[in-house]
Amino acid sequence: MRAIPRALLPLFFVPFLLLSTACQKSSDSSRASEGASTNGKATLVLGAYSVPREAYGKHIIPAFRAKWEKEKGQKLEVSESYMASGAQARAIVGGFEADVASLSLDPDIQKIQDAGLISHDWRKQPHDGIVTQSVVVIGVRKGNPKGISDWADLAKPGVSVLTPNVKTSGGAMWNVLAVYGAILRSEPSEGAEARAEELLAKILANVKIMDSSGRESFLNFERGVGDAIITYENEILVLPEAKRPDIVVPKSTLLIENPVARVDAYTKKHNSEEIAQGFIDFLFSPEAQKAFASQGLRPVDEAVFSEVRSKFAPVENLFTVRDLGGWDHLKKTVFADGGVYDKALAKGRSAGKGS
């Protein structure tokens, strides 16, 4: 065995060395924070999900920058990062120092709060901290050849449905909850839970591809895969008219609510609380709300919404996550291991194999 044992010695120290240094909390971060509103120049870091990228980059941020410079006489630099909502939340928890988090769904903001980075009640904002809305709809091929008019039609044999994997796409939870909630709220109320699970199982059995994100799922649909896609209204509305698939608005569907929050831990560190709050307030201004609407998102500002109302199809029975018992409840009952979703998926699979 030659001199190997001796040569190997340092190898055994390495893990311990690393573990011990890793355990020392890097609380006294040596790097001086750059972002501050000191010398006539201010910076703001925005960590957002990818859908409102155009609205932020092209309209909202330039407008806010101009406003800030005019009012404070201070140059403002905004660095923007766009990722899938869940990945963005994880990045922020992992140390990406975003002053403002603009994400697709409440549980992703919750992740940041659970990590102790948000210490204020972020829902105490106008519109409960929700800046934009959308609804879950069904996209179908032009002319609706499969005659799809409601959720139940997605369960029919021979209909190929696209919806992303809920494990990798937080946004896919909206889709599942839309189907589940629509049946849960239907008449008669007894046995609704079982009916909802049953329908979900049948629809999931028709899903041949579970893409890792809503975006990817939509791209596959655009490429010609599948008969129907469960998606968000804004994904379709943002396309030029000629390229849009037909939209089927189910009688009863879920209102999607996209939250925004200040990340206290980082705004404190950057001394950028005022800018961050100013930015969030600006997001509710008519100007920003119109920019969101131009990207197919439903504005929360009523005045702006009534201006652009014609763009958005009315929904007969619109419900929210709160109507279904709130995210915490749904995460436990629907999305936990062995929850409604897992059961429906397994049932759908075994039924699919039988046919």
Next chain:
Amino acid sequence: MKPVGFALLPGPGELWVRRGIVSYIGLLVLVPFSVLVFVAFQDGLGAFWERITSDVALSAVGLTLWTGLLVGVLNAFFGTLTAWVLFRYPLPLKPLVSAVVDLPLSIPTLVAGVMLSILYGPASLLGQKFSALGIDIIFAKPGIILALLLVTLPFVVRAVEPVLEEVDPAEEEAAVVLGASPWRAFRTVYFPAIYPAVISGSLRSLGRAMGEFGSIVIVAGNIPQETLTAPVYIFGEIESGHPATAASVGSLLLFIALALHGIARIAEKRVGGRHAQA
């Protein structure tokens, strides 16, 4: 056997080079892997067992394993054949063919996946031809195998080709002169030489296949218990906030890979020994 030859550095310097390199490998490989195994087992053996034996996890690991093994075997055959063709025949544009073989390693595998799904996807011309025959390629198991074959193509070829070059052509001539059939000449002259290379090349392609993510997440369809592979399952567990499950299944793959390497070493020795005696 005592190591012979010169020292890179005189005296104790040499020892430090050795120590440095061992630490380098340790930092690069051993530390991250220890962390992985640590996270997998920190809640105890029972928790680990529960995580790796869930229906979805088991089927994902199973799928990854059998497709990986299949691809390893297919590569052993086609890769050796490719190397043989490149070695034996004066192909026109040989450098170009050789470069094409390496191409899959130089593009992101995600791109490979997108390519395949455009070419064979259910909406494509080819995909529709196949699905008329009742064969789904993309978003089904054949797509997984196709993608794995593509991204592991060079491994066996590149392992075997240089070994073929080293065989003394006089041996082959002798075999043929002594009346051996071409197949027998190949078996007795070339095969013993390239056998270890075939094994190590196809092991590397198996290893690569077991870890392949980029192309698979695009082409597989990712349906639990059908087309969801272990790497994509692990990704989902990370994304949905279950790092311990991800680490457990990751560790399981690691152990399987180590075991396969062990088996291959033994097989290599056995066969090598047999040929040495013959």
